[in-house]
Amino acid sequence: MAKGSGLSIDTDRIGCFLHHPTVINSFPDDHHHHHHNSNRRLNHHHPKLKLEPMETTQQVPNTIQFPVNLNCTSHDGDEDDEDVDPPPSGDRRRVIGEMDFFADKKHGCGNEAAAAVAGGSDKKALDVNVNTGLRLLTGNTSTCQSTADNGKCQNSDDKRAKAELAVVQAELERMNAENQRLRDALNQVSSNYNTLQMHLITLTQHQNHRDRDHKPENNSANGNSEENNNILHGGFSGGQVVPRQFMDLGLASAADANEPALSPSEEERLRSPLPVNNAAAKELCDDHAREDSPEDGPNKVARLNPAKNVDQATEATMRKARVSVRARSEAPMISDGCQWRKYGQKMAKGNPCPRAYYRCTMAAACPVRKQVQRCAEDRSILTTTYEGNHNHPLPPAAMAMASTTSSAARMLLSGSMPSSDGLIHHHPNFLPRPSLLPCPSTMATISASAPFPTVTLDLTQNPNNPLQFQRPPAQFHLPFPNPNAASLLPQLFGQAVHSNQSKFSGLQMSHDAVQQQNSLAETVNALTADPNFTAALAAAIGSLIGGGQPNNNGNNGGSISSGNNNSNDSK
DNA sequence: CGTTTTTGACCAGCGC
DNA sequence: GCGCTGGTCAAAAACG
Numbered sequence: 053m054a055k056g057s058g059l060s061i062d063t064d065r066i067g068c069f070l071h072h073p074t075v076i077n078s079f080p081d082d083h084h085h086h087h088h089n090s091n092r093r094l095n096h097h098h099p100k101l102k103l104e105p106m107e108t109t110q111q112v113p114n115t116i117q118f119p120v121n122l123n124c125t126s127h128d129g130d131e132d133d134e135d136v137d138p139p140p141s142g143d144r145r146r147v148i149g150e151m152d153f154f155a156d157k158k159h160g161c162g163n164e165a166a167a168a169v170a171g172g173s174d175k176k177a178l179d180v181n182v183n184t185g186l187r188l189l190t191g192n193t194s195t196c197q198s199t200a201d202n203g204k205c206q207n208s209d210d211k212r213a214k215a216e217l218a219v220v221q222a223e224l225e226r227m228n229a230e231n232q233r234l235r236d237a238l239n240q241v242s243s244n245y246n247t248l249q250m251h252l253i254t255l256t257q258h259q260n261h262r263d264r265d266h267k268p269e270n271n272s273a274n275g276n277s278e279e280n281n282n283i284l285h286g287g288f289s290g291g292q293v294v295p296r297q298f299m300d301l302g303l304a305s306a307a308d309a310n311e312p313a314l315s316p317s318e319e320e321r322l323r324s325p326l327p328v329n330n331a332a333a334k335e336l337c338d339d340h341a342r343e344d345s346p347e348d349g350p351n352k353v354a355r356l357n358p359a360k361n362v363d364q365a366t367e368a369t370m371r372k373a374r375v376s377v378r379a380r381s382e383a384p385m386i387s388d389g390c391q392w393r394k395y396g397q398k399m400a401k402g403n404p405c406p407r408a409y410y411r412c413t414m415a416a417a418c419p420v421r422k423q424v425q426r427c428a429e430d431r432s433i434l435t436t437t438y439e440g441n442h443n444h445p446l447p448p449a450a451m452a453m454a455s456t457t458s459s460a461a462r463m464l465l466s467g468s469m470p471s472s473d474g475l476i477h478h479h480p481n482f483l484p485r486p487s488l489l490p491c492p493s494t495m496a497t498i499s500a501s502a503p504f505p506t507v508t509l510d511l512t513q514n515p516n517n518p519l520q521f522q523r524p525p526a527q528f529h530l531p532f533p534n535p536n537a538a539s540l541l542p543q544l545f546g547q548a549v550h551s552n553q554s555k556f557s558g559l560q561m562s563h564d565a566v567q568q569q570n571s572l573a574e575t576v577n578a579l580t581a582d583p584n585f586t587a588a589l590a591a592a593i594g595s596l597i598g599g600g601q602p603n604n605n606g607n608n609g610g611s612i613s614s615g616n617n618n619s620n621d622s623k
Numbered sequence: 624c625g626t627t628t629t630t631g632a633c634c635a636g637c638g639c
Numbered sequence: 640g641c642g643c644t645g646g647t648c649a650a651a652a653a654c655g
Contacts, residue, residue: 394628396647409646413627421646628653634646 373461374439374504378427379511381434385424388436389450390414392422403428415444433512439504460507 379386385408392410400407405426412420420440427433438457446454497508 393626395649397629398645398647401644407645423646624655626654629651631648631650633648635644636646637642637644639640639642 374437374506375457375460376435376437376506376508377457377511378433378435378508380432382432383434384408385410386434386436387449388453389447390420390442390454400425405431412440412442414446414450415442418443430512437506456509460509461505 377386385392391413393413394408394410396409397406398409403425405428407423407425410422410424412418412422418440420438420442422439423435423437425435425437427435438453441458441461442454497510
């Protein structure tokens with residue numbers, strides 16, 4: 053409705069706006085943060101991962117089948133250096149050599165094999181420096197070399213050596229395949245670990261919340277069974293902890309007190325690895341929405357056209373989930389690796405500093421937006437609020453921030469926060485890796501009372517926080533002594549993500565999928581591995597791991613709880 | 624000249 | 640219904 057008063061109101065605000073010296077051009081054009089082209093390459097061929105399978109007891113018997121030593125496999129010039137490092141003179145090689153020896157003898161051609169090794173053209177096969185067993189073999193080669201049939205023997209042995217080389221190469225391929233399978237298994241285990249971790253956290257929160265409530269009605273037959281059902285199955289959608297806002301938007305849990313228990317198939321889906329992409333998350337949310345009886349409010353629309361509008365509602369909810377990052381910075385905007393375009397600036401109530409609105413421009417229709425505003429009380433504090441999920445691959449520099457905010461948002465959407473008091477501080481016990489996250493609980497706060505579910509990461513409270521941005525020598529903004537530190541944040545994030553990617557290298561996952569697999573916890577791990585990186589940031593992020601749903605796509609952000617419940621924003 | 628920023632206007636939600 | 644506020648649009652201006 054074109055409220056006629058709009059003009060005067062806006063004009064008034066504009067007037068206010070103009071009276072503040074910080075308003076005009078307070079966000080200069082320095083925020084085109086192009087991708088930091090990381091030189092870090094994906095560690096797709098981790099030598100250790102490749103070699104380990106060969107050391108397993110399962111591999112050794114296979115080597116027995118090969119008549120000739122496998123030493124050449126370690127020195128074959130055709131090999132990928134990354135695939136096979138020159139192994140140390142370890143037990144495996146010795147074992148193989150000895151096996152070769154006996155294998156040759158078993159075939160009754162021990163001397164021939166030795167001759168092939170000794171007189172053969174493949175000098176690589178002579179590499180017996182670590183192989184005592186082959187030393188014995190080579191010691192017998194004089195017989196063949198000293199005979200008149202030496203040439204014939206050599207010719208025959210050359211062929212034999214070639215054949216053996218082919219066999220060895222085949223074995224190498226087989227081992228590579230085995231490595232690949234093991235990597236896949238490792239990835240699967242890692243993924244399952246993350247999933248279980250998140251489930252555990254959620255269940256812990258459920259339990260904690262239930263203990264706090266002490267609601268007698270929870271003991272009722274239905275409620276109890278439903279709750280137990282969900283807990284037993286690791287469902288992360290405990291109804292009691294889902295903020296009403298989400299329910300209204302179609303994300304409510306099926307475990308809501310009045311809701312029937314999940315169907316087996318749906319339980320299975322909830323049990324299985326959490327959604328790793330937007331589609332899956334949406335699907336899951338949609339499932340929930342389908343089970344929810346529409347409430348008044350936003351779901352009125354969904355009642356008219358459930359399938360379509362539930363999607364819309366889900367999208368809306370995902371978009372409204374926000375993650376806010378507060379950090380000290382003299383710069384107008386924190387570099388997060390993404391490209392943003394400013395589309396608006398507004399004076400917000402209670403804050404003389406304008407709020408700038410940006411949208412992601414890395415893809416045509418990327419719905420991600422962010423708001424940037426200085427804190428009224430302390431203008432050295434910059435609050436950046438992310439909202440929405442990226443619909444495009446992210447550069448490494450942006451992946452970590454996106455993953456972080458997405459995880460935080462998904463924690464909100466997964467219902468892993470209480471609904472009653474509206475504002476909670478994450479308890480350290482909820483953190484998967486408490487030792488890594490010695491943060492004050494106030495570093496990460498969740499607001500469910502605000503119009504939009506909001507997570508706030510406060511990076512300003514730790515006095516030792518390296519993210520205390522120094523006055524920038526240039527445009528940006530980071531807390532590192534290095535004048536170029538400004539660019540380190542995204543790179544560090546990117547590095548963290550990279551190191552995660554390496555874990556999934558064998559899965560041939562898409563860029564998105566990799567991101568999706570990356571848990572926030574892993575990100576924190578990687579971050580904390582960097583001694584220069586802020587423990588406070590890790591702590592803040594880690595405090596969100598609880599529901600952290602690794603989702604590449606995701607920048608979600610938010611603070612500001614539109615309702616401006618963030619006192620520091622003081623709008 | 625294409626892209627980005629600025630900024631007045633518009634819209635929707637909410638409270639009274 | 641009206642006023643207030645947050646958020647967004649879009650034409651004009653600025654920028655590179």
